[in-house]
Amino acid sequence: MSESDGRDPGLLVLISLAGGPKHGHAILLDVAGFTGLRLGPGTLYGALARLEESGLIEALPADGRRRPYRLTEVGATALRGRLSGLEAAVRVGLRRIEVA
Amino acid sequence: MRRHLRLYPPAWRARYEAEVADLLDDVPASPRGVLDLVHGAIREWARAASRPAVARFQPVGGPPMLEHPLQRHPTTLAILALLLVGPTFVFIVASLLAYEIGVPGLAATIEPIVAAVTGPRWVDPFLLAAPFVAFLIAVSPLVSIGFARGDGELRVTIGFRARALNVVVLALCIALGGLLAGYLLVEFMFEAPLG
Numbered sequence: 383m384s385e386s387d388g389r390d391p392g393l394l395v396l397i398s399l400a401g402g403p404k405h406g407h408a409i410l411l412d413v414a415g416f417t418g419l420r421l422g423p424g425t426l427y428g429a430l431a432r433l434e435e436s437g438l439i440e441a442l443p444a445d446g447r448r449r450p451y452r453l454t455e456v457g458a459t460a461l462r463g464r465l466s467g468l469e470a471a472v473r474v475g476l477r478r479i480e481v482a
Numbered sequence: 483m484r485r486h487l488r489l490y491p492p493a494w495r496a497r498y499e500a501e502v503a504d505l506l507d508d509v510p511a512s513p514r515g516v517l518d519l520v521h522g523a524i525r526e527w528a529r530a531a532s533r534p535a536v537a538r539f540q541p542v543g544g545p546p547m548l549e550h551p552l553q554r555h556p557t558t559l560a561i562l563a564l565l566l567v568g569p570t571f572v573f574i575v576a577s578l579l580a581y582e583i584g585v586p587g588l589a590a591t592i593e594p595i596v597a598a599v600t601g602p603r604w605v606d607p608f609l610l611a612a613p614f615v616a617f618l619i620a621v622s623p624l625v626s627i628g629f630a631r632g633d634g635e636l637r638v639t640i641g642f643r644a645r646a647l648n649v650v651v652l653a654l655c656i657a658l659g660g661l662l663a664g665y666l667l668v669e670f671m672f673e674a675p676l677g
Contacts, residue, residue, distance in 0.1 A: 405501075406501055406502070406504075406505040407504075407505050407508045407509070410505070410509070422514065422515055422517075422518025422519070422521075422522070423483075423502055423505050423506060423509060423515060423518060423519060423522075424518040424519040424520070424521055424522020424523065424525075425518055425521075425522060426505075427498050427501070427502050427505075427522065428522045428525055428526065430498070431494065431497070431498065431526070431529075432529075447500060447501070447503075447504040448501065448504055449501050
């Protein structure tokens with residue numbers, strides 16, 4: 383999945399975790415619910431590893447074999463900035479397409 | 483699909499393998515899932531390779547120690563050094579047994595072999611240089627150097643870690659190098675023709 387088509391797995395994971403801490407499978411189901419997109423396990427954990435390394439999310443103590451993740455303060459700020467940028471782009475795009 | 487997790491780098495596996503294995507129990511196996519895992523493994527290896535040198539040995543109060551690629555393969559390098567120094571080891575032990583200790587019949591047995599093996603010109607320099615080169619190969623994954631600039635001065639920290647096989651190979655190289663150096667010293671200083 384390309385990161386430039388608005389379906390960046392990292393962004394989708396951040397959006398999912400903005401709704402509260404979740405483990406891997408719960409994130410997959412949540413993302414599938416609001417995008418219709420089924421992330422692969424390699425894609426999901428690639429994104430989780432990258433986000434955790436950047437400090438945008440953090441792992442919580444394991445619940446059995448499952449480990450939940452949550453958004454950090456830095457992650458919430460980054461997500462807000464990213465979504466605001468997308469929102470502006472979407473608004474402009476929709477307006478232009480209506481004019482055309 | 484679980485076996486595909488073995489394709490991932492060790493550090494990634496140590497951190498995420500159990501979680502992903504658990505996830506795979508809930509996700510139906512599919513060719514797309516396998517491809518996704520393989521693609522993920524390639525991506526993680528690329529990320530691991532492109533990660534900057536980081537501190538692995540962190541001395542208290544000192545600058546961070548640079549991890550160079552050789553440090554990731556201490557055992558491989560120890561074995562390589564051992565293979566390199568092997569012929570010199572065999573040559574010296576056989577010579578000691580035959581000529582210094584005087585094992586009966588050994589000198590007669592090894593002389594034609596030695597004559598045949600040491601025929602090419604490069605063999606003697608190779609046998610002499612092998613312990614020194616092998617020493618460098620075996621020691622390279624054990625040493626780390628850290629640099630830090632502070633208060634107008636450059637601080638250099640040298641770290642050394644011990645790996646059993648590498649240390650054994652180093653000891654062997656030092657022993658063989660010492661024997662060779664001693665032999666050459668005696669040969670050229672005391673037995674060289676005067677005048």
